[in-house]
Amino acid sequence: MTVDTARQSIDAALRNPQLIEAALALSEDRLHDAEPLLRGRLRDVPTDVAAIRMMAELAARIGRLKDSEALLRRALELAPSFGAARANLATILYKQNRFPEALEQLDAVLAEEGDNPAQQNLKAAALGRIGGYAEAIGLYKDLIARFPDHAKLWMSYGHMLKTVGEQDSSIAAYHRALAVEPTLGEVWWSLANLKTVRFSDADLAAMQAALSSDGLSDEDRFHLHFAMGKACEDRAAHEDAFAHYAAGNALRSAELHYDPQTTTAQVDHVIGTMTPEFLGLREGAGNDAADPIFIIGMPRAGSTLIEQILSSHSQIEGTMELPDIPAMAMREARALESDNGKEEGAAWLSAVAEMEPERLAALGAEYVERTRIQRKTAKPFFIDKLPNNWAYLGFIRLILPKAKIIDARRHPLDCCFSNFRQHFAKGQAFSYDLAHMGRYYSDYVRAMAHFDAVLPGYVHRVIHEQLLEDPEGEIRRLLAFLGVPFEEDCLNFHANTRAVRTASSEQVRRPINRDGVDQWKPYEHHLDPLKAALGSTWIRYPAL
Structure with a gap:
């Protein structure tokens, strides 16, 4: 199909009554009405690229990102000049954490269309996910100069400034966002999430007024509640804080x-499958790369502190919480599901259990290649600190047997209550209910105890409180486990100017302190559901 023919096809489709009706249904989120209209049109005219793009949008709306991607690639195959489809493809790739591919599509769109603020905004976000902070900040500066009354642009700019340690400028950007849109809850939470900002009485009144606003969305509301919780806690108004x-x-x-049972069942599956015999049969499989260092465990357990310490070493580079291991594991699970014709998702473990050693080695090599874009130095080792990788530890062991594993562990009540006080941008669905959190922590401990039993010495555990009490001793033991010499810079980690993306970014720019210890105690009478779900885990800690 030529470019001219493609343009004609798009123009004709946009005048088609069937597609107009489908577009209206999509705009009103009546997906059940849009789907038969689009399927009917594509049955009659399979090469209608406008209909293909709309079907891709429908697939994305219901979470079928792979299907959406395939449809958009088909539209671009038929009509390479279809810029809207290419822009949609960039968004779908971004949502799949495939940031370099998203940037490739965005650069193509911008080269064709020139000035496109929406795509420049997405490009800035994608650059931030691969460590291109300077270019991202430059893009945001240009955008806010052009759109000074766009609150979410100021917020995104603030996020990027926070990441690179420009806290004062970050706070100023957040306040500019609030001057435009005082009810934007995510900005209030972003200020609270710096952990170093203490809200004024005027801030508190502004948040209370925002919570009372008519038509406030649930998203703004829960962000405001989390921010109000922090404001009340800073005033030692613990009952009000807990209520928020x-x-x-x-x-x-x-x-x-x-559903907490899903995690419990997954851990049961790992324990039942990854026996010494299972692992012994796969000894020597996987890729020989020894440069990845995985820091795993619960969120809010001190993993960012460990990463900051290690990334201050001359041989170790810190990156961020990388999405690649879960993405790869779940891709293999989906492939098995497709091959077996199952309706329910197969666990990744079922997929890797059937793999030949060569396939496991190829997956290890893929991980190293996928994460290469995150590495900005020539240091021989790098860190992936996605905490949830504990659930994929068996996958890591099979594809990267020489990778180093560090388990960051913190007192169950401090760790879990810290999660309860934290709103995460995405993921961590277990963390919004005390009982769910206790079950999740217990399942995590069960899984790690299993690997300690079947692979003694494979995991090095850092107990957060012990690190606070004896930093030099714990750091020396940690570096010895990694096989690198002790360096004084690791003790002075707070002087490290590297970018930090997590909620602890400002905390790890300060010397070691005990501010986060025993923060659960003023709330203990509210924590019975958490204690019950933890069982004896919190009493026996750290001897688990």
Whole structure:
């Protein structure tokens, strides 16, 4: 199909009554009405690229990102000049954490269309996910100069400034966002999430006024509740603080529908499958790369502190929480599901259990290649600190047997309550209910105990409180496990100017302190559901 023919096809499709009706249904989120209209059109005219693009949008709306991607690639195959489809493809790739590919499509769109603020905004976000902070900040500066009354642009700019350690400028950007849109809850939470900002009485009144606003969305509301919780906690108004945390968590939990039994079943599957015999049969499989260092465990357990310490070493580079291991594991699970014709998703473990050693080695090499874009130095080792990788530890062991594993562990009540006070941008669905969190922590401990039993010495555990009490001793033991010499810079980690993307970014720019210890105690009478779900785990800690 030529470019001219493609343009004609698009123009004709946009005048088609069937597609106009489908577009209206999509705009009103009546997907059940849009789908038969689009399927009918594509049955009659399979090369209608406008209909293909709309079907891709429908697939994305219901979470079928792979199907959406395939449809958009088909549209571009038929009509390479279809810029809207290419822009949609960039968004779909971004949502799949495939940031370099998203940037490739965005650069093509911008080269064709020139000035496109929406795509420049997405490009800035994608650059931020691969460590291109300077270019991202430059793009945001240009955009806010052109759109000074766009609150979410100021917010995104603030996020990027926070990441590179420009805290004062970050706070100023957040306040500019609030001057435009005082009810934008995510900005209030972003200020609270710096952990170093203490809200004024005027801020508190502004947040209370925002919570009372008519038509406030649930998203703004739960962000405001989390921010109000922090404001009340700073004033030692613990009952008010807990009421706000509970309200925010309840709203978020109702959105996410987390089922704790799913995690329990997954851990049971790992324990039942990854026996010494299973691992012995696969000894020597996987890729020989020894440069990845994985820091795993619960969120809010001190992993960012460990990463900051290690990334201050001359041989170790810190990156960020990389999405690649879960993405690869779930891709293999989906492939098995497709091959077996199952309706329910197969666990990644079922997929890797059937793999030949060569395939495991190829997956290890793929991980190293996928993460190469995150590495900005020539240091021989790099860190992937996605905490949730504990659930994929068996996958890591099979594809990268020489990778180093560090388990960051913190007192169960401090760790879990810290999660309860934290709103995460995405994921961590277990963290919005105290009982769910206790079950999740217990399942994590069960899984790690299993690997300690079947692979003694494979995992090095850092107990957060012990690191605070004896930093030099714990750091020396940690570096010895990694096989690198002790360096004084690791003790002076707070002087490291590297970018930090996580909620602890400002905390790890300070010397070691005990500010986060025993923060659960003023709230203990509210924590019975958490204690019950943890069982004796919190009493026996750290001897688990």
